[in-house]
Amino acid sequence: MLDDAGLQALREAARLSPDNLPLRRHLAEQLLAKGYLADAETEFRAALMLAPKDADITAGLAEAFVRQSAHGAALSALEPFLAAPGYPPRMGVLAARALLGEGETGRAAQRYHEAVSRDPSVADPELAARLTIPAPSTPAYAPPPGPAYATPADAPSGAEVEKSKMNFADVAGMEAVKESLRVKLLLPIQQPDLFAAYGKRAGGGVLMYGPPGAGKTHLARAAAGELGAAFVNVGLADILDMYVGSSERNLRATFDLARRNRPCVLFFDEVDALAARRSDMRQAHTRQLVNQFLAELDGVDPNANEGVLVLAATNAPWYIDVAFRRPGRFDQLVFVPPPDAAARAAILRILCRDKPLAEMDFDAVARVTDFFVGADLKGLVDRAVEVKLQQSISAGRPIPMTTNDLLAAAQGTRPTAVREWLATARNYVLHANESGAWDELMPWIKRKW
Template sequence: MPDDAGLHALREAARLSPDNLPLRRHLAEQLLTKGYLAEAETEFRAALVLAPQDPDVITGLAEAFVRQSAYGAALSVLEPLLADPGHAPRAGLLAARALLGEGDVAGAARRYHDAVARDPSLADPGLAERLTPQPQPVTPAPPYAPETPLNRAEDPDDAEAERSGVTFADVAGMEAVKESLRVKLLLPVQQPELFAAFGKRAGGGVLLYGPPGAGKTHLARAAAGELGAAFISVGLADILDMYIGSSERNLRATFEMARRHRPCVLFFDEVDALAARRSDMRQAHTRQLVNQFLAELDGVEEHANEGVLVLAATNAPWYIDAAFRRPGRFDQMVFVPPPDASARAAILRILCRDKPLAEMDYDAVAKVTDGFVGADLKGVVDRAVETKLRQSISAGRPLPLTTNDLLTVAQATRPTAVKEWLGTARNYVLHANDSGAWDELMPWIDGKTGKTGMTGMKGMKGSKGRW
């Protein structure tokens, strides 16, 4: 149950008066507004039993489905409304989002333009841009000159910045993480006048950290898609060069590319390799690369990085030079935790949505996958699909994937890296946290037994002390 006094009171009132349709509908809408999607879905379903034809209940349930990436379910529940030519424009907009999630771009475009034509206030520039085909000129580099950020910077019309096809609706769970990114990165671009009134400009940096496979890269792409911004993903091979000075030039060229494509999300994966502690470095040229990175984050001119949103991801935040956490650089560190049970069920639903399925109980699979991250769950689905393919070949027809198929694989699989990662994190939380940098990890560390755990220390969430 959500930890919210107002919602708790509404839920208790609904329990005492289960046939009160306005009350149930209000509770469902409040849950949806605050992002408690699974609970909102449950309440909308209960309201739908009381009023099967209520358009507000139907569209509310459809929105809960869309925001959980259950696009097929959303289209199914909207179908009776959409059959009426005079349906509410909001229903058409939700259908557009669901159709886009299902890969039907043309159908989504028709629904979107019809909805906006009847209600211009529903216009969504980010969604409209995703529905507009983007030309992708192909200019292959000569075989003797591999393409690098330095090469690309010499072309003023480079097309290396991509457009992300995913949004936060495609990211299961992690509501707190998504909200942090909205406030820090997205809202200053979407509502510049409001932020300008407080002297805040669009731009800045966020460092995503957590165990491997938890979805940091997927989250960065979703942030770009949510904003409708250009997305530039930077790997080590794009920056590091064997010749002294070349790595710094490549880094500078990458930032210049992002500034030309603003608003832009510039994403550095495995950033600890580019931003390591200078005190640990033996060679001067490697320290110079860190200095160059810091200079680019600051911007040579006052507004140089306005509209450039810098995201970085790492599995080892404790190895990053402390100077990167100074305000104006990566001044916000966001922990991307292993998914909880409801998030694991949502991830499984997304991974299975394009496959032939029997009636699935994703919650049952989520219960036996404690400690699994998104990458582990994808491995479970992939192995279950391989087994089902072999059975289908023998049967001569496609056989639907079942809950038991997933359970069989999940019970024979061990999670990859969460336990080891939390073991390392524990050392820093207990013995190297004088600055409070790792307070966010405290709820994930079981200080009483000395072992890492997924459920330990829940009562200490948000505490600032040591124990």
């Protein structure tokens, strides 16, 4: 029973005029402000029946839930708005409070920081203190002297920030691919003044595609090391979740993690599982994940992803939704081919450089390993090492590995999946290339057939 005469009068007016949305909204807000939380929840629900997509009413209902410790209900109410770019920052703070109530401190801190960076007026010092994060500021982006790395508690769903110890010198061959990555991703950060003169910002997306094991992940790590940037390697388990809405939240949190650690290389492996063609999907929530991915690539504002270099890799680029190839997203496709003979020899040198060796003829091994990718060559070297280890154990001393050891291992090793991939790629190049997307593959396919 309300003991406030003004609230009783408002409630009676709302009873007599049940379809008066401004009146119901005002009543609900007054109830919330004076601490009548259960009554406020009832009135916000009634107002939402009249305006189901009203963000302010939804935020009020979520606040009523949070203050009643119904954190799961609050997140469910907010989720449809949080999944879209440009949601009201107040909702982000409410989501942070609900996530903290659920014990998800890292995700709560990410959500709070993102909301307050967009609108400092919604800052909640008490909540910030509980999240142990400093009061946010919104300076223009400038690359820091050294990348700041998030603590493990900040990492969403297993995604972690690391520092790559590799660079392009550790990647054998593929000079054309490395040059494409250098121009598209690295030089805008390494020479910002020159690129700014032409209106080019630091950031963007590149989709690398090619047969399995060709070195796409290796290239992504090397790009991060070449730049001295943070590196976030995102696997499917870091994003996909069995509960509706959780996958979208994980994806958003992953992008937020990269934005806080810029300059950062954000790498999505097997991206076709997250960016598949929406026309092939039967379930609405899987299409929503694609929509969320597109929204994150665009950013909530033009500078949101500045300094975030998004790399993705796939073995099946033809299954990716065409919207991802729009300028500003993955507008550059980079073909990562199986290594040629010179590249195979260089890969073998790198794989064997820390092992006891006799005089080696890596070119001879490269000539008999056509269709081998980097993963196949590593397996070949591992087999030769196993044989040499057995001999060394029997002899009681390390016995250097020879060219014949590698040739013998090559005779018993077959390339894994390149031939099958080539057959599939050939079908798309010859019969499904109306848009010209696979023109880059044409010369390479013709050389192999």
